[in-house]
Amino acid sequence: MLERTLQDLNRLRQIAYAVARHGFGSYLEKTRLRDVLGRDAPPVEGAPPPPPDHKTAARFRQLLAELGPTFTKLGQLLSTRPDVLPSHWIDELEALQDDCPPLPIAEVLHQIERGLGHPVEELFASLDEVPLASASIAQVHRAVTHAGEPVVVKVQRPRIREQIESDLALLHYLARLLEAVIEETGIYTPTDIIEEFDRTVHEELDFGNEARNAREMRDAAVGRKVVVIPRVHAELSSPTILTLDYVEGTKISDVRPENGHDLEQVAKNVIETSFRQLFEDGLFHGDPHPGNILVLPDDRIALLDFGLVGRLTRAQQEALVTLIVAVALRDPDTVARLLNRIGVPDSHTPIADFREDIRAILDRYLGLKLDEIRSATLLRDLLDLAIRHRIRIPKEYAVLAKASITIEGIIRRIYPKLDVLEVGLPYAKELLLSRFNPSDASGMLMKSLLKLQGLAEDVPSQLSQILVDLEGGKFRVNVAGEAMDRIGGHVRALGVMVFLGLLAAGLTVGGLVVLASRSAPVLGWLALGSAVVLSALAAAYHAASQRLRKISLRQLLQR
Known part of the structure; x- marks a missing residue:
């Protein structure tokens, strides 16, 4: 116990030194962290000021990269949450590279044997010693099974769980410390962010979660000819080892017409896959960056890396469909009410002001092709607007917004003339019409009618109860305000x-x-x-x- 405490204190000193070195010394001083660390804590008053062209977001990214795997992962999580940070911070954190020196092959073999319980020779016919990729949590090797199937093997680094657990304990402590000295935290607190990061990183450390995500996405994509999801080899997988089919293809950012690819068809395949995942499956890839999308020789696409997968309920799908239709019809009133309803307002939001801000955004964007849009995307602007009006957006929509922004950026690079809304609107209309189809197996029409009937029956009695309470002096109104x-x-x-x-x-x-x-x-x-x-x-x-x-x-x- 004492040894762990000393290790944590030493790690806290390292964090404090790095924070001061990257120009955040004044914030460190306000947290009174030097009182905790002792007199030999890093001095902050005499710390050299950062270069004038060094923006705060860039220094924050460099700080996270220096502090190691846990903090790099935290930055990557924050880069998927445009509802937490402004767009220029998101852009900066997207540049965080999760590259690490590769493990020696002897350690890799030991980890495989430890994770699967058998010698590597019994599990694979061959395994390449040079990794395809090497990141902070795991590295990936190409292999061949005894059945002759080419696969990729994702191997978790040894002792990475212990390191992350130690850093997480410090992050929880720092989050509580920050809440005591931060003037305002917007609609999220540091503790909220760290608790979500804690859940996310533990899910990522258990490769069983990624295997389940991959299987669910593969099952949902059965019968679709435009997308390939690699198969999980369950007998060669465990919580620390994940084996999937090897897919041969070209990274989507590298496809060229001279290589025989039809860029318009590739872009349409990406859009069709994305919209069907949203409106049919309610299950979508949460991190579709170019490294996770391959283009096959016949212009089909293959998705890789299922550590982050978003899920939408039927109600969330319907709200999203209605939002898209309202945007396409230039209906700011419906857009404003939908965003206010699907989110959680932190305080009273004047709907008129919110509606006028949305009208300005719709007038600026609609009717433009992707190659004509020079500023932030429509979705990001709507999300930023909701945050500015202090509306907390559910995590699923925030992850979806980030994934949509990434997909739009990919399409802009390979085929900027494609209108995403024009291509995707038919899928939204299909789901919207199915909602009111009497033969719909989910019974959405009947559920809507039952809700309407219940509302008609309940409102009179509830209103009567309010009047009775008011007459009897039992009706109370609590007033609260920041002032x-x-x-x-x-x-x-x-x-x-x-x-x-x-x-x-x-x-x-x-x-x-x-x-x-x-x-x-x-x-x-x-x-x-x-x-x-x-x-x-x-x-x-x-x-x-x-x-x-x-x-x-x-x-x-x-x-």
């Missing part, structure tokens, strides 16, 4: 200082009376000493409340 909370905080602080002052005054008077009577001089000096201590505490409390200002997260993220 009132601040006033309450000031009143509490004033109460603390007045209480300490009264105690100090009482002890001073009492001590002087006792000393004057000469009956118990020790008791008198003790009362005066206590009064001095209480006065000092009141003065320190007042000074600290004036001097220690919280970090402005909004100003930091705007840099």
Whole structure:
């Protein structure tokens, strides 16, 4: 236990040094982290200022990269959440490279044998010593089974779980520390982000989750001729080893017409696959960057790496369909109400202001081809707008927004004349019409009618109950506001200082009376000493409340 504590403290020192070195020393000072680490903690006042052309987001990316695998993964998670960070931070964090020096082949063989319980020679006919890729959590080798099937084997690095667990404990501590010194956290707190990262990274450490994702996506894609999902070899997989079919193809960012590829068809295949995953399966690839999409010689596409897969419920699919149709019809009122309904407003949002902002976005984008759009995408702008109006978007929609932005960027590179909405709108209309099909097996029409009937029956009785409560004096309205909370905080602080002052005054008077009577001089000096201590505490409390200002997260993220 003591050894683990010392290791954590040493790791915390490393983090503090890196934070100060990358120009975040002033924020480190406000967290009072030096009080925890001791006098030999990194000095922050004399830290050289960052170069003027070094933006805050870029320095943050460099900081995460320096701190190692756990923090690199945290940056990659944040890069998939445009609802948490501004777009220029997302763009910067996307550049985080998860490359690591490859493991020696002896360690790889030992990990395979340990994970699958048999010697490598019994499991594979051959295994390439040179890895196809080497990342912080795992590295990938090409192999051939004894049945002659080419496969890829994903091998988890040894001791990576222990390292991540240690860093996660520190991240939870730092998140709680930040919440005490951050002026405003928007609609997400540091603890919320770290808890989600904790769940995500533990899912990634268990390759069984990725295997299930791959199987579900492969089962859903049965019968579709435009997409290939590699098969999982269950007998050659475990929580630390994952074996899938090897797919031969060209990375989508490298396809060229001179290589015999029809770029328009490739782009349409990407769109069809994406929309069918959304509107038919409710299961979509959450990280479709160019390295995870291969183009086969016949222009079909193959998807790789299923560590991040998004899932939409039927209700979420329907909300998304209605949103797309409303965007296509230039209906800002419906778009505003949908975004307000599918999200969780942090405070009252004036729907009129929200609607007018959406109208401005729709007027700016609709009717343009992808090669005519020079600024951020429509989806990102809508998401940024919802955040600006303090509407918390569910994680599934945020992951979908990031995946859609990535897909749009890929299509812009290979075939910018394709109109994504025009190609995808028929799929949305198909799902929308199926909702009101009486023969629909899911019974959505009947469910909607039942909800309408229940609403018609419940509203009169609920309204009557409200009137009865109002008449009987049982109806209460609670009023809350940020200004009132601040006033309450000031009143509490004033109460603390007045209480300490009264105690100090009482002890001073009492001590002087006792000393004057000469009956118990020790008791008198003790009362005066206590009064001095209480006065000092009141003065320190007042000074600290004036001097220690919280970090402005909004100003930091705007840099």
